[in-house]
Amino acid sequence: MAGSKFETPELREYPIIPKLQKDVMSHSKPFVAKEQHQEPLGFPGELVDNWHDKAIEKMGDLQSKYRSLQVYLDSCVKCGACTDKCHYYIGTKDPKNMPVARQDLYRKVYRRYFTFAGKYFPKIVGATDLTEKVLDDWYSYFHQCSQCRRCSVYCPYGIDTAEISMAAREVMDTIGVGQKYCNEIISKVHKIGNNLGLPGPALENTLEGLEEDVEEETGVSVKFPLDVKGADVLLITPSADFFAEPHVDGLIGYAKVFHEAGISWTISSHASEAANFGMFIGSYENMRKLAMRIREAAIELGVKRIVFGECGHAWRVAYSFLNTLAGPWDFLDQNYPIPQHICEVTYGLIQDNTLKFDKSKNDDMVLTYHDSCNVARASRMGDKAGGQFLIPREVIKAACNNFHDMSSDTIKEGTFCCGGGGGLLTDDLMELRVKGALPRMEALQKVVENHGVTHMAAICAICKSQFAKVFPYYDFSMDQIVSVHQLVSNALILTGQNDGESEENDGGKHPQQDIDEAA
């Protein structure tokens, strides 16, 4: 396991704007997708001969399809409001990681081929030809954007760098220059149904194991149903929830919530993935094909509701695009949100007193909450503005006694990306991931020092994996990241639960108090 050579940034006392280090990240490039990961997505297996013309043609195509893209390319006035807002710029100091500079990598080509001034007076308006060098920069720097949209919050014109970054990736895919991590994953979902490539029998075996674990711990037979026709709820959750920690502890939490509320539910082996990496590569066709698996599963199983597990960008795709991608959903129960987030389900059950908690079960932790970018800035929960900020926090507070938010400019709509979003959660980008985590690590360090925070909760599979991986670089330990529904799982009192202490799960536990049987 070749250890990359780079320095972890030092946590700073005050978050000042770093001095520029030109091209310091130009070496950062993810592995290029091979033919077997390109072709199932409908992309050429390698760089095509007429790549230049095809790329320009694709740019024109995207501008005509997405009016927003054209507006973003035309409307930047170089005011500089975005420059210090990107976690990758803050962590790497590379000026091309300033959002405006990243956009300009695309914009300068757009100007050259699509604007009058750029066609005839390119130097005056900073227009350039699409050369191999420019393409190389695109591949590097459009894979240093996690499409988190923090910059767009501060842009007076609302220019969304994420959308430009998606367009650039789609242009590159179209000429045969795809990114291995994303495209290998998408090809696995097309073939098997999830990012991991976890086949049905393995999923069944994994879920049976979880049923045994929960029964052993609690004495209650909590089911993890798979492919059950006629269930009310179809749970669509990231496959990381089946596979990794702390994700699986969240999945156990959802199962306990459904069990305790008496909601019949099922997972689908056909649509065993919430994530939709089609968005990361800007490919509407792939995004739609991935979303259609959910529709097919919902119809096949005859469910009434669709609930999404803890997955950040999945919730953006679900909340914002599911209806146009894979609707209409007229066959579902219209009395529930379509789709619904698991946090909304749990929050509703807390409010109507269906769920009872022993908060002291989480007394060994002091929590903070990391708003995941795609949930915070690209979706909503509940029926009020800001519900996506309020509801997860209320769920945490219902299950825990100790909670402190991080600094106000680093949460909610101003939240910093974990550093691994947007299709960058891959080992070949470890330097970028570690450096990009800097602003979040600084905010976390502050609440650790000032409020004794011990753990950070999140509702995104990417955030959880990213923090588990980068925490040790900043002298935190990997188990300091937890799932929100892991906290629910710890504290939820199940009817008929035995009051014995559970197996060691996430470290030592406090002395157990007797629990009165409730409900």
Add this chain to the structure above:
Amino acid sequence: MALEVNGKSYETDEEGYLADLNSWDADVANAMAEADGAPLEDNHWEVINFLREYYEEYQIAPAVRVLTKQIGKRLGKEKGNSKYLYELFPYGPAKQACKYAGLPKPTGCV
């Protein structure tokens, strides 16, 4: 890319995972571990052998909980947790142990 061990060549991907599961043998596992500076001992082999058995049956590496439970059965309950697995495989049981076992790297948000 290829890895040479005792005169035999093993095809690998960019990150050193074997391209062909069937080309795996104990020699290549030992060589990978030596290169990482931590030679394999009996408990490593328990994990590697289980990974290969599970993969053969399910065509995927086991989930962390499946793995920890099985290792707890084989090596004693106090070792059936991810902390112990990280002691054995500091780069992560899912990735490092899969690599030594000749399995493909787990993909996705993990």
